[in-house]
Amino acid sequence: ELFMRFPGIGPKQAKRFVYFLLREHFHFKEQLINALQELKHTGKQCEKCFSFFGDKDLDNPKTKCRICSDNDRESKILMIVEKELDLDAIEKTGSYNGQYFILGAVLPPLTEKPSEIIRIRELTSRIYNDIQDNNLEEIIFALPVTDYGDITKEYLEKTLGQIVGIKNIKMSSLARGLSSGLELEYVDKDTFKSALERRN
Numbered sequence: 001e002l003f004m005r006f007p008g009i010g011p012k013q014a015k016r017f018v019y020f021l022l023r024e025h026f027h028f029k030e031q032l033i034n035a036l037q038e039l040k041h042t043g044k045q046c047e048k049c050f051s052f053f054g055d056k057d058l059d060n061p062k063t064k065c066r067i068c069s070d071n072d073r074e075s076k077i078l079m080i081v082e083k084e085l086d087l088d089a090i091e092k093t094g095s096y097n098g099q100y101f102i103l104g105a106v107l108p109p110l111t112e113k114p115s116e117i118i119r120i121r122e123l124t125s126r127i128y129n130d131i132q133d134n135n136l137e138e139i140i141f142a143l144p145v146t147d148y149g150d151i152t153k154e155y156l157e158k159t160l161g162q163i164v165g166i167k168n169i170k171m172s173s174l175a176r177g178l179s180s181g182l183e184l185e186y187v188d189k190d191t192f193k194s195a196l197e198r199r200n
Helices: 011-023 026-042 084-093 120-132 147-160 189-197
Strands: 043-045 052-054 077-081 099-102 138-142 170-173
Touching (some): 026 043, 077 084, 077 120, 084 099, 099 120, 120 147, 138 147, 147 170
Parallel strands (some): 077 099, 077 138, 138 170
Antiparallel strands (some): 043 052
């Protein structure tokens, strides 16, 4: 039942995991238990972009991830993505050097309470503060090229439009060189670089 809570894992696959663990050597089980314990104590979520990161310094715990703490990154460009895997995929391309915000999901049609699905309050708060600090020039929507992605983008544009000073901020989207229906976590380096350069 616990394995079935993993994304994409059904009853048969979950059962295979259990039988695998039953057959596996004691040392592997100990290794897995220790890794989960470490994850429990050292896994953190960035207060700024909401990505997950590891922090083994329990005496001086970090509140921001590696990207948000990097002063060499472009601070005035903010890319909005759906999930952590999208951020990881974009970072692997080496084509983008700005900041991120992870929404946590995309909106299905006719959603009545978007704030229960995506981090809209946290996003609007961050953008408002960045504008007040004169630390934002462009927002890039890097959402899935799907109906859900388009619905989410439209909702974000409408909601962000209510923030004071947002009219001075450029809003762009990745170019539609990305295939329709594409999840960003599967995008290759050249395709993403082209979509980023031709954003509109």
